[in-house]
Amino acid sequence: xxxxxxxxxxxxVPEGATVAFNCTYSNSASQSFFxxxxxxxxxxxLLMSVYSSGNEDGRFTAQLNRASQYISLLxxxxxxxxxxxxxxxxxxYGGSQGNLIFGKGTKLSVKP
Amino acid sequence: SQTIHxxxxxxxxxxxxPLSLECTVEGTSNPNLYWYRQAAGRGLQLLFYSVGIxxxxxxxxxxxxxxxxxxxxxxxxxxxLLLSDSGFYLCAWSAPRGxxxxxxxxxxxRLTVV
Numbered sequence: 568x569x570x571x572x573x574x575x576x577x578x579x580v581p582e583g584a585t586v587a588f589n590c591t592y593s594n595s596a597s598q599s600f601f602x603x604x605x606x607x608x609x610x611x612x613l614l615m616s617v618y619s620s621g622n623e624d625g626r627f628t629a630q631l632n633r634a635s636q637y638i639s640l641l642x643x644x645x646x647x648x649x650x651x652x653x654x655x656x657x658x659x660y661g662g663s664q665g666n667l668i669f670g671k672g673t674k675l676s677v678k679p
Numbered sequence: 680s681q682t683i684h685x686x687x688x689x690x691x692x693x694x695x696x697p698l699s700l701e702c703t704v705e706g707t708s709n710p711n712l713y714w715y716r717q718a719a720g721r722g723l724q725l726l727f728y729s730v731g732i733x734x735x736x737x738x739x740x741x742x743x744x745x746x747x748x749x750x751x752x753x754x755x756x757x758x759x760l761l762l763s764d765s766g767f768y769l770c771a772w773s774a775p776r777g778x779x780x781x782x783x784x785x786x787x788x789r790l791t792v793v
Contacts, residue, residue, distance in 0.1 A: 599780070599781075601781050608767070608789070609786075609787070610769055610784040610785060610786055610787045611723070611769075611784050612784070613781050613782075613783070616781065654722075654723070656781070656782070658773075658780075667713065667725075667771075667773060667782050669722065669723045669725075670722070671721075671722030671723075672722055
């Protein structure tokens with residue numbers, strides 16, 4: 568089982584739609600969780616951290632379920648500019664990959 | 680504030696030539712440093728990470744090597760490039776061990792081996 572798994576998509580949605588991405592992680596000792604956004608041919612950039620209580624930043628809502636080892640990202644009222652690949656990231660203190668484990672990303676395409 | 684610099688942005692190299700990519704971080708001490716490669720349409724592949732000067736861990740066997748001659752400098756090298764080394768190379772840093780925080784990426788180097 569891969570350490571961090573995401574549905575690769577692509578998710579093709581119309582403007583204004585609500586879209587949700589899911590991510591599962593295998594190591595219950597994982598400590599911190601993030602969503603990154605990567606535009607085509609650019610570096611990944613931090614979108615938001617994910618807290619146990621859930622957190623919201625404008626149209627974006629992130630949720631963490633430690634019991635199910637599951638992270639989600641909800642985007643409301645999708646914009647054309649939301650088109651990108653969304654990477655789920657888990658940190659694991661003392662893990663074999665330093666402390667960062669990336670999912671392979673979910674591609675979102677928002678159409679007019 | 681912390682910044683990360685990576686250069687060059689684009690590179691075209693012939694097969695068999697050497698490679699040296701450099702990454703420097705400013706505004707922090709003893710960061711964890713990472714080199715990733717991303718092939719076209721693929722996910723991030725961790726190549727090397729370092730928790731301190733001279734401490735390098737390799738994740739994938741290959742003809743690449745990494746060095747950390749200074750606390751905030753991370754270098755990716757190859758003696759002889761292969762066609763399969765083409766890709767988007769990304770340097771990243773995160774807070775030192777004991778502090779779990781997010782990673783920050785440089786702007787990347789797009790390498791084409793011809």
